[in-house]
Amino acid sequence: MLLTSIKRLKSMGIIGMNQRNFGLVSRYNPRRLYPLVDDKLKTKQLAQQAGITVPKLLGTLHYQHDVKQLKNILNPYQEFVIKPVKGSGGKGILVITEQAHNLYYKPSGDAVRLTHIERHVSNILSGLHSLGGKPDSVMIESLIHIDPVFANYSYEGVPDLRVIVLKGYPIMAMLRLATHASDGRANLHQGAVGVGIDIDTGEALHAVQYGDPVYHHPDTRKPFHDLTVPHWNKLLTLAAACYEITGLGYLGVDIVLDRDHGPMIIELNARPGLSIQVANFAGLAPRVAAVEALIQVDPDPRVRVEFSKKNFAAVRNLFRSRRKISQSVQRSLSLTVS
Amino acid sequence: MQAQARLYSAVLLIFFIGIGLILYKHLALGFPLMPDDKKFVWTIEAKIDFQAQGDPVIISLALPPKEPNLTFMEEDFASSDYGFSELTSNNERRGQWSKRTAKGAQTAYYRLSVYENDKLVEDQPIDEPEPPKKPELDEVFLTASMTLLEQVRARSANAEIFTRELIQTLNSKSPNQNQRLLRNDKAGEDYKTNLILDLLALEGISARVVRGLFLEDGRRRQSLTNFVEIHDGNQWILFNQDTGKSGKPKNFLIWQHGGQSLLDVVGGKNSQVSFSIIKNTHSTRNLVVNSSQNKQAAIIDFSIYSLPIEQQNAFKMILLLPIGALVVVIMRILVGIRTSGTFMPILIALALIQTTLVTGIVIFLIVVGTGLMIRSYLSRLNLLLVARISAVIIVVITIIASISIISNKLGLSQALTVTFFPMVILAWTIERMSVLWEEDGPREVLIQGAGSLLTAIIAYLFMTNRTVEYLTFNFPELMLVNLALILILGQYTGYRLTELYRFHTMGKRHAVDKH
Structure with missing residues (x-):
């Protein structure tokens, strides 16, 4: 059972984690x-x-005391993305799509205050999202x-x-x-x-x-x-x-x-x-x-x-057959409509 | 490819050095491979009694030869007021006690502790036999001897068989006229020995008497037993003179080869020597360490055994770490289990050793669980990272102190071992798991936490195994073997066990597709 599944994965050419680390990454x-x-x-x-x-770089923050300037940096922009410079896997990314009346709106529609964004930025700077918890910087990009x-x-x-x-x-x-x-x-x-x-x-x-x-x-x-x-x-x-x-x-x-x-x-x-x-x-x-x-x-x-x-x-494209079917269905539909 | 060849040859080298050192210690120094290996140590006391007559006294006693498969732990020559010296001549050791004047009943003691070791022994040079001396016998005796020898010769092919046949014939239960004349049933053991030696000499076979002691626990007032040893041209063969059986019996200590006297007393009379025997059981490993230290074997002299006991105990723990590391390597590379922090499981395992398994796991879960709850509050305080971890350390210490105090009040003394958990590591674990919780959700925390704990438990089971503990401490060379294994595992590029599950859907539908 074990051996057959190893054989099957091998025959498909699946690369495992060890092979990736050894044969590709290093x-x-x-x-x-x-x-x-x-x-x-x-x-x-x-x-x-x-x-x-x-994406266009709108601003960067490197030190905790830069956090005070955050409001000034963000002020001209309606929409922006805040990212840790050394983050990985999409961690620590904050997206703001609208700014109004001192409130910032996330894509989900939730509103947050500036203090929330400041805390987020401070967390990034102290290394919450970076590899090994090393101090990090913050970049602000256009949406x-x-x-x-x-x-x-x-x-x-x-x-x-x-x-x-x-x-x-x-x-x-x-x-x-x-x-x-x-x-x-x-x-x-x-x-x-x-x-x-x-x-x-x-x-x-x-x-x-x-x-x-x-x-x-x-x-x-x-x-x-x-x-x-x-x-x-x-x-x-x-x-x-x-x-x-x-x-x-x-x-x-x-x-x-x-x-x-x-x-x-x-x-x-x-x-x-x-x-x-x-x-x-x-x-x-x-x-x-x-x-x-x-x-x-x-x-x-x-x-x-x-x-x-x-x-x-x-x-072979597993979807292509479905695509043909759906096209022919559409065609027949349009035929019946006409 | 060349780099790989170099690595493999290095691995092989390391591996064989490790195995070689282990074999050397096992075979040459006699280190047992199992912790429960026990040896019997025989303590033999020879007591010499005689009546002194007021003149200078010299007592000379044959001492057992130091054969390579025997280890003499201790020899003691306790006798009050007697000067003592040990003399070695002609492959024989003799102890000599002396005193200017002595009168009345005198006693001298010789005490010996000895055990049989398992060392591989190279062939020893054997002492060459002297050519047999023709005995002087009277006519009747000689004729009877010749007749007997002729009978025996007819039934034998070589010296060994001849000797066996001779002894058996002499001891036969229904002796004929000839045999009865020769063996003279009233005479003692020594007479029989001399008779056999004489007969063998007539046949031209070199032979000598061997005196030895049957070792049996608790025996007192024993005397030596005579055996006959013949030289068949290549080697000496030992025969029991009562049964004709060849070879050294079990638990038989050879005290003296050859016909010199066992005991000589000058200046005394009515001298006699008697032996008492005591058996003790000792751990082989302790015996070997002691005897190797006495002999200054370099590998032992420059080893952990030369450290003070306290440091030795510390090393017992340290030498277990590589086993834990090997478990982590196997779990991560071969099995593919995710752990939080690469070597955190080893540290948990070390703590588990101190606290015992179940108590340790319960304490760990309580500390980490409570820590995570408090940490989630700390994250709302908006602290800088270093300050936050320091706060978590203090929280962990508070939790640990509370556990100790509460359990003490409740009378649960096991929970007091909580202090063995490494607190800074626990704090880091809590911090990392809390970040993981925020970023990847509780599922990932559960996976990594369970993975860490599972790995720690497996490492714990290995590290507390008596045999493993014994081997790592007494054969630190095992680390080289371990290193070689880890280097080889570092080359493994096949699938991890968990990947078979990760990619399982692909395998399945691939098989279906083919139909």
Whole structure:
């Protein structure tokens, strides 16, 4: 029983935690480069220098006594996001969508006072959300506006796209959708939905919540089978380019689609998790092997994206059949109407 | 790949050094591998009585030879007013007591504590036999001897069988005329020994008498028993002269090889020696440590045993830590259990050792539970991190003090052991779990808390195992073996046990898809 399931996972090319730590993270990511991605301010600077779009930085706070200036910094903006610079996994992020009469409104509609925001900022500064409890800084960014394509695919949070980039080649991608169960966050183990995305076309392949397959968003009931990520080529190229700016060989690139500014890099991760395999219903191992077999890494991200699209296209799309059915149903419906 | 080869060879080296040291200590120094290994220590007292006649007295007693498979713990030559010296000559040890004048009944004692060790013994050079001397016998006796020898020779193929046959024939229950003449039933033990030696000499077989003591607990006034030893050209073979059985019997201490006298007394008469025997049981490990220290074996002399007892006890604990670390490595890498703080489980396990299992777990749950409740209030006070943790430390100490006092009033003395929990670690655990609660919810706290406790309990069970405790303390070399194991586990890239569950849906539907 045990051995057969090990064999089955192996045959699917599923990579386990030990294999990831040993064969990918410690092999391709030199420790000294971690600060580039663990510090979101540095990541942002690097990305900007490379001409990659990132959310606009509205302000930063570094010391506890800066907290007093918070009101002045926030004053000009109606909407903003407060983030810990060294946070991980979406921890400590506070989103404000409206400011009126000294009250700040969260996406859920809850109003909070300035003191609440000040305490949140102070907590971040004293290291509540950083790795190992080290003192942290706070960054305030412009709010991202959800792209209409995803309008009914997310509950409260902005969907983000996680692309795994190995030696500059995007090898797997998934869309993370916040749900009511995940409390508006995009963490899969908290109940967010992970949607595997075809590297070739940007179409949804397969979706899971808590590891089990789902066919529509649990809160909005919107089916996934006609979900296609727009700007797909540009998005992959952006992700691929992150290899050059960080030097990290095994990278998780988190991208959001903004209504006005298109794809933006919001975070890079030197230790991306493995749930992406469950969302895609595919193992990473064969794709890792294909990239490792390359003699030379092409310096042009666009060429690398072409390689990935050709080699890592989904063999079969579990949703495509549903898509055809739904199209034919619509057609027949419109026929009967006419 | 080269780095990997280097690592594996280092691992092998470390592993074999560790195993080698353990084997050395076990085989060469006799360290037992099990804590309950016991040895019988025989204390033998030889008492020499004689009547002194007012002249200078010299007493000379043969002492047992120091054979490699015997460990002599103690030799004592207590006799009042006598000077003592030990003489060694011709592979024989003799003790010599002396006094200028003595009169009346005199007594001298020789006391020996000895046990049989388990060391592997290299072949010892054996003492070469002297060529047999033809005995001088009268005609009748010689004829009877020759007839007997002829009979025996006809039934034997070599010296060993010959000797056995000879002894059995001489001891036969229905002796014929010849045998009766030779063996002279009225004569004593020594007569029989000499007879056998004479007959063997006539046959041209080198032989000698061996005197020894059957070790039996509580025996007094014992005397030595004669055995016959022959040399078959390669080695000495011991024979019981009453049964013809060869080999050394169990619990038989050889006191003297060869025909020299056992006891000589100059200046005294009516001398006699008698033996009393006492058996004691000792832990093998203590015996070995003592004897190795006496011999200054470097590996023992420069070891934990040379420390004062108090430090030794501290090390007993410290040497258990690597076992805990190994458990954590296995639980995290092979099983994939999440714990809060990598090595927190070991510290909990250490505390559990002091408090016993159930009491410890109950106390731990009470302290952490109460701490979490108070911490949730602290988080509303809007404190800086360091101040908050310091506050939690004070809270933990208060909780621990309250538990001690309340349980003392209630008469629950076990709960007083609460002070063995590392308080700063508990405070950190509470802090981390409380942050985890806020960020990831109570489910994650439960998973990590249960994981930590499970790992701690498994580590505790290993660390309190008597055999494990014994082995880690007496064979610190085990740490090298442990290190090698951990290095190998660090290379494991297969699935964790929990991942089989994490990815289980994939495996299942994959199988369905194939149909």
